[in-house]
Amino acid sequence: MALPTPAASVDRVHRLAFLGAGTMGGTIVAGLVRAGRDAASIAVTTHTPAHREKLATELGVQAFADNRQAAAWASTIVIGVKPADALALLDEISPELGPDNVVISLCAGLSTDLLSAHLPPAVHVVRVMPNMPASVGAGMAGVSGGRTATEHDVQAAITLMSAVGRAVAIPEKLQDPLTAISGSGPAYVFAFVEALIEAGVTQGLPRGLATELATQTLLGSARLLDEGNDSVTQLREAVTSPGGTTAAALRELDDHGLRSAVQDAVEACARRSAELAAAAEQADAR
Numbered sequence: 001m002a003l004p005t006p007a008a009s010v011d012r013v014h015r016l017a018f019l020g021a022g023t024m025g026g027t028i029v030a031g032l033v034r035a036g037r038d039a040a041s042i043a044v045t046t047h048t049p050a051h052r053e054k055l056a057t058e059l060g061v062q063a064f065a066d067n068r069q070a071a072a073w074a075s076t077i078v079i080g081v082k083p084a085d086a087l088a089l090l091d092e093i094s095p096e097l098g099p100d101n102v103v104i105s106l107c108a109g110l111s112t113d114l115l116s117a118h119l120p121p122a123v124h125v126v127r128v129m130p131n132m133p134a135s136v137g138a139g140m141a142g143v144s145g146g147r148t149a150t151e152h153d154v155q156a157a158i159t160l161m162s163a164v165g166r167a168v169a170i171p172e173k174l175q176d177p178l179t180a181i182s183g184s185g186p187a188y189v190f191a192f193v194e195a196l197i198e199a200g201v202t203q204g205l206p207r208g209l210a211t212e213l214a215t216q217t218l219l220g221s222a223r224l225l226d227e228g229n230d231s232v233t234q235l236r237e238a239v240t241s242p243g244g245t246t247a248a249a250l251r252e253l254d255d256h257g258l259r260s261a262v263q264d265a266v267e268a269c270a271r272r273s274a275e276l277a278a279a280a281e282q283a284d285a286r
């Protein structure tokens, strides 16, 4: 299939290249186009030719077969590959980059210092931890500038991510804990909802009904948390009648160690984020 010719018409300063446009990068690209960003200002590269052709056809973005060409075309480069592939990718595109470029990394764990060590010193580096609900415009992203990043770079990344949800600036030392809450958090929520649905089926509910009940309960509870005036504790207490059904259920969750399981899960996630950086560095040194 013929791909669109990379547009030269968009001013270079507005050009954005996603090197790696899979689950997360692809979600953000789709969200940006849906939010009204000019598709001609966005380029993608992927490992598989068919995947980038699909993105080009469906979204109207530019597809490049070559990371270096895409990096040379763009002003802002988003790194959307797995952490293990990121440093080799930076080494590959590094000759094309200079002081006018901003590199935004989506990679879990990788510090801006580590990323900068694989780029010309003047390149501006920003670290962003997004999450999957960006695909429905309800993402949550944490944004941190590296040593070379300006306040403008951080604000520009916040503006970019705000097109697909919310974004906050955070000190880089909070990136691992943020990853453990909002980056990976959707998976914990999905695992809980899966368990709730299975429990409903065990109680005799048809699977479709159990799924609708659990999903709408999650949605309604999230909206109450976000839009209501009460704290999470006040909301939980409001559902829990003394001696009632909810108290009986919550006691079981406590007895099964829900809080300590969540503490351990979040701790393991933050630890794993640091391990991914160490593994990427080791692989790169080989």
Ligand SMILES: NC(=O)C1=CN([C@@H]2O[C@H](COP(=O)(O)OP(=O)(O)OC[C@H]3O[C@@H](n4cnc5c(N)ncnc54)[C@H](OP(=O)(O)O)[C@@H]3O)[C@@H](O)[C@H]2O)C=CC1
Pocket (backbone or CB within 6 Å): 019, 020, 021, 022, 023, 024, 025, 026, 045, 046, 047, 048, 049, 051, 067, 079, 080, 081, 082, 083, 085, 089, 106, 107, 108, 129, 130, 131, 132, 183, 184
């Ligand atoms: N998934 C999530 O919820 C989140 C992920 N992240 C971070 O986002 C990054 C990507 O993760 P995710 O989207 O899940 O992973 P995916 O595997 O879904 O996407 C990776 C993308 O990189 C492409 N790719 C691989 N090698 C190259 C290469 N050498 N050059 C160009 N493109 C390449 C793949 O191509 P192809 O499509 O052909 O396979 C794919 O498009 C990770 O660093 C992760 O830490 C951050 C927050 C949340």
Ligand SMILES: O=C(O)[C@@H]1CCC=N1
Pocket (backbone or CB within 6 Å): 108, 179, 183, 184
């Ligand atoms: O599981 C992962 O490593 C990525 C980073 C945050 C969410 N998914």
